Amino acid sequence: MISLKFICVVFLIVVLIQAEEISRFSTDDDYQPGKREDFEIIEGNQILPSDAPWTVAIKLVVSGTLQCSATIIHPKHVLTTASCVSDADNEKYFVYAGTCLPNDNQSYNVTKIFRHENYGLMEPNYESVNDIAVVRVDRIFDFDKCLSLIDMADKNEEIVGSLLANMYFWQDQVNSEGRYVRSMLYSLPLSINTYDECNGHFRKSDVPILYKTKICGVSDMTLCMLDLWGSSLVSGNVTTKRLIGFYDSNEACKDSKYGHVFTRVAPYRAWIDDQINQV
Numbered sequence: 001m002i003s004l005k006f007i008c009v010v011f012l013i014v015v016l017i018q019a020e021e022i023s024r025f026s027t028d029d030d031y032q033p034g035k036r037e038d039f040e041i042i043e044g045n046q047i048l049p050s051d052a053p054w055t056v057a058i059k060l061v062v063s064g065t066l067q068c069s070a071t072i073i074h075p076k077h078v079l080t081t082a083s084c085v086s087d088a089d090n091e092k093y094f095v096y097a098g099t100c101l102p103n104d105n106q107s108y109n110v111t112k113i114f115r116h117e118n119y120g121l122m123e124p125n126y127e128s129v130n131d132i133a134v135v136r137v138d139r140i141f142d143f144d145k146c147l148s149l150i151d152m153a154d155k156n157e158e159i160v161g162s163l164l165a166n167m168y169f170w171q172d173q174v175n176s177e178g179r180y181v182r183s184m185l186y187s188l189p190l191s192i193n194t195y196d197e198c199n200g201h202f203r204k205s206d207v208p209i210l211y212k213t214k215i216c217g218v219s220d221m222t223l224c225m226l227d228l229w230g231s232s233l234v235s236g237n238v239t240t241k242r243l244i245g246f247y248d249s250n251e252a253c254k255d256s257k258y259g260h261v262f263t264r265v266a267p268y269r270a271w272i273d274d275q276i277n278q279v
Contacts, residue, residue: 044169044186049098052168054150054243055232056097057183058084058110058135066183067093068230069169071243072149075140077276079152080230081248081263082119082133089113095137096170098185100146108137114275116268129211131248132268134275150234153244155269159215163192167217167247167260169231190217190260192233192244198261213267214248217260233262 054072058080059065068084078095085093095108116130141147167188193201198216210216217233231247245262265272 044171044188047168047185047187049146049185050100052185052187052232052234053144053146053148054234055168055170055185056095056147057170058093058230059096061092061094066170066172069228069232069247070095070135070230071232071246072141072147073134073152073243073272074149074276075143076137078135078137079243079246079265079272080133080135081131081246082115083128083131084230085113085115085133085135088115093135095135096183097141097147100144106142106147108139108141110135111138112136112278114278116271128248129213131263132246132271134272150232151242152269152272153242153264153266155266157244157266159192159194159244159264163235163244165190165192165217165233165235165244167231167233169228169247188219188260190219190233192217192235192262210261213264215245215262215264217262219260 056070056072056078058067058070058078060067068080070078070080070084073079090110090113093110093113095110097106097108099105112135114134114136116132119128119130119132121128141149143149167190169186169188170183171186172183193216195210195212195215198214199210201216228247232243233245233247234241235244236242243265245264248261248263
């Protein structure tokens with residue numbers, strides 16, 4: 001006969017396994033170099049929250065699952081795409097951030113969403129234009145080495161061809177049964193081309209022609225995902241990192257080399273500042 005003590009031990013083991021499985025955000029202690037635990041990302045490097053402390057996630061309140069990534073640009077504001085927060089419903093979303101503490105995370109309620117007033121699709125290719133939004137949270141972010149804001153590109157800054165940069169984004173992980181486990185932070189190295197270079201390439205393919213506020217990234221890695229919206233595009237070294245763009249659309253499924261399309265930050269600096277300063 002199975003003893004009561006044995007049953008209690010088995011029950012405790014099951015509880016501990018489940019507690020670990022539902023750890024909701026990656027921390028420095030979660031990091032395992034080169035280990036791939038998800039089933040959706042084709043390529044990308046798993047990194048620490050402290051490696052990209054400005055990158056947060058926008059999640060759905062109902063399910064707790066990832067909607068898109070976003071970037072901290074102000075103590076109470078993040079930048080993402082208008083297509084991520086499609087209906088501008090504050091209560092539908094919340095902002096999650098990684099921390100330096102094991103099995104810990106921070107969540108912030110969304111109090112206001114500012115979508116670009118001229119966001120939409122442009123004919124004839126129905127490419128999204130002005131796909132940008134500023135999201136305000138309910139309190140100042142609790143900054144530390146794993147959570148901080150990042151400087152943005154100046155309004156007159158131009159993109160120089162073959163600029164080296166990195167894209168940072170959150171992705172939900174699932175287990176072999178398809179159950180949500182937690183979210184992890186990833187990076188992807190890119191070479192950024194100018195508008196003319198990208199547009200010249202796209203005119204030779206069936207990928208939509210780029211709008212003038214966009215650029216494309218070239219990578220040896222391939223991502224074919226729909227929830228990469230808002231991923232931060234960052235250039236510079238450790239002391240000069242700047243947000244130069246954010247993931248706008250994913251044409252990598254059609255064009256694995258040139259398919260990473262970003263909205264530039266520089267042309268929207270005045271608009272971004274106006275939204276932050278709104279009461």
